[in-house]
Amino acid sequence: MKTFIMVFAIVLAQSPSQIRQAQTGVMTGQLLSPSGNPAAGVRVSAMSAPNPKDPTDGGVLVSLAETDSAGKFRLENIPPGDYYIHAGLLDAPNYYPGVDSIQAAKAVSIAAGAVVENLDFKVTRSPGVRVSGRVPKNLIPQPRMAVLQGTGDGGVFRVGGGVSVPGNRALVFGNSGTPLPVIIAAGASGIPGYIQPVTIDANGAFEFLRVKPGNYTLVLTPGNTQMRLTFDVKDKDIELNFLPASPGVKVSGVVEPPRGAPRPANQRLVLDGTSVWHQAETTVDASGRFELTNVPAGTYTARTFPGPQLSGPTITVGNQDITDLVLRSPLELDVVVTVQEARDGAAAARGVLPGAMTISAASSDGATYTAHIGQGALTVYVDDTGRNMVKLRLVEGEYRVSVNVTPVFSVRSLTYGSTDLLMETLKLDRSSALSKIYLTLVKEP
Numbered sequence: 429m430k431t432f433i434m435v436f437a438i439v440l441a442q443s444p445s446q447i448r449q450a451q452t453g454v455m456t457g458q459l460l461s462p463s464g465n466p467a468a469g470v471r472v473s474a475m476s477a478p479n480p481k482d483p484t485d486g487g488v489l490v491s492l493a494e495t496d497s498a499g500k501f502r503l504e505n506i507p508p509g510d511y512y513i514h515a516g517l518l519d520a521p522n523y524y525p526g527v528d529s530i531q532a533a534k535a536v537s538i539a540a541g542a543v544v545e546n547l548d549f550k551v552t553r554s555p556g557v558r559v560s561g562r563v564p565k566n567l568i569p570q571p572r573m574a575v576l577q578g579t580g581d582g583g584v585f586r587v588g589g590g591v592s593v594p595g596n597r598a599l600v601f602g603n604s605g606t607p608l609p610v611i612i613a614a615g616a617s618g619i620p621g622y623i624q625p626v627t628i629d630a631n632g633a634f635e636f637l638r639v640k641p642g643n644y645t646l647v648l649t650p651g652n653t654q655m656r657l658t659f660d661v662k663d664k665d666i667e668l669n670f671l672p673a674s675p676g677v678k679v680s681g682v683v684e685p686p687r688g689a690p691r692p693a694n695q696r697l698v699l700d701g702t703s704v705w706h707q708a709e710t711t712v713d714a715s716g717r718f719e720l721t722n723v724p725a726g727t728y729t730a731r732t733f734p735g736p737q738l739s740g741p742t743i744t745v746g747n748q749d750i751t752d753l754v755l756r757s758p759l760e761l762d763v764v765v766t767v768q769e770a771r772d773g774a775a776a777a778r779g780v781l782p783g784a785m786t787i788s789a790a791s792s793d794g795a796t797y798t799a800h801i802g803q804g805a806l807t808v809y810v811d812d813t814g815r816n817m818v819k820l821r822l823v824e825g826e827y828r829v830s831v832n833v834t835p836v837f838s839v840r841s842l843t844y845g846s847t848d849l850l851m852e853t854l855k856l857d858r859s860s861a862l863s864k865i866y867l868t869l870v871k872e873p
Contacts, residue, residue, distance in 0.1 A: 466499030681753030
């Protein structure tokens with residue numbers, strides 16, 4: 429009787445987790461890559477095998493682990509039974525003892541409290557590789573998040589925390605939303621699809637795990653710009669190198685503010701690389717002069733802050749210094765819109781202009797600048813008080829101006845000073861005073 433009481437007391441002293449562990453088993457082993465090296469950071473799972481008496485009973489995931497730096501894994505809390513060991517990607521599976529189909533897989537039996545060791549096997553399909561890198565310190569502003577996009581095949585990709593993301597969806601950010609700093613997009617065209625966010629640490633380092641073979645583009649978005657780096661993933665880890673191939677050259681010149689506008693204090697100029705992973709940034713002095721050193725060869729766009737954004741040509745940097753570069757802020761032209769009734773020419777009643785109506789200015793070099801005058805962008809008043817205006821931002825040059833209206837309206841006149849823009853081109857230079865563009869629309873009966 430005393431012996432029974434003692435055994436019962438020992439059972440009561442055990443925690444529920446200790447009892448559960450005594451009823452379950454453990455599987456351990458090592459996973460090797462196709463080349464025979466330890467496969468680190470790969471997900472390994474134990475999946476219940478079908479019961480011969482009930483073929484529908486099976487496929488339940490009971491334990492999940494990740495291999496360490498030596499490729500070792502440990503699957504715990506496995507109830508007694510038969511199990512398949514799965515490793516790698518869901519759409520490119522590997523099974524113990526080193527096969528790529530569940531039909532060829534070998535089930536492993538485990539008893540209560542047992543530890544089954546040495547379940548070592550080599551995967552035949554790549555379980556995905558590690559893609560890592562470090563964001564350059566010269567990027568303004570420094571991004572904080574990295575996003576991995578795969579091919580948009582409509583599948584489902586499991587990310588941390590068991591979140592399921594449909595393969596045909598992408599992250600969308602509004603103007604006031606969080607920027608999308610880093611993307612890895614499958615294919616050079618960047619098809620949206622699987623999404624796996626990771627965090628960029630304080631040193632600028634990031635890594636993506638279990639990236640399957642294919643062609644990818646790493647897109648960096650500091651602020652409102654993008655820089656791209658295209659690369660291939662095969663069966664080896666990749667450490668992305670962002671260092672320029674050459675020491676670079678000097679780029680200097682002047683930033684001109686809009687006519688009549690004061691120059692913002694403490695203005696900065698940034699060159700964002702569009703063909704290279706590089707960004708150069710410097711101070712604009714009180715006279716508008718700037719100088720950048722060690723700018724690698726490549727194509728760049730310029731932006732300034734604070735103050736109006738630049739609107740200038742793309743800057744191509746070669747192996748020689750660039751001096752006397754002139755970067756101009758755009759000129760803002762007011763477009764005054766009035767609406768008349770077709771039957772008597774009287775001013776139309778106040779109201780919001782419907783439809784997607786626009787005024788566009790096309791330069792001789794193919795650049796087109798557009799302002800919306802419809803679809804709720806403007807409320808027209810019967811009086812010319814300046815409230816019925818839109819802004820058209822242009823750099824100096826010669827333009828052919830056109831208006832796109834809905835069938836409800838037609839264009840009666842389009843003028844700039846004494847220039848009839850329906851017949852002549854618009855010419856802008858800093859030596860002449862700016863005027864307003866007057867657009868008269870007729871509301872058809």
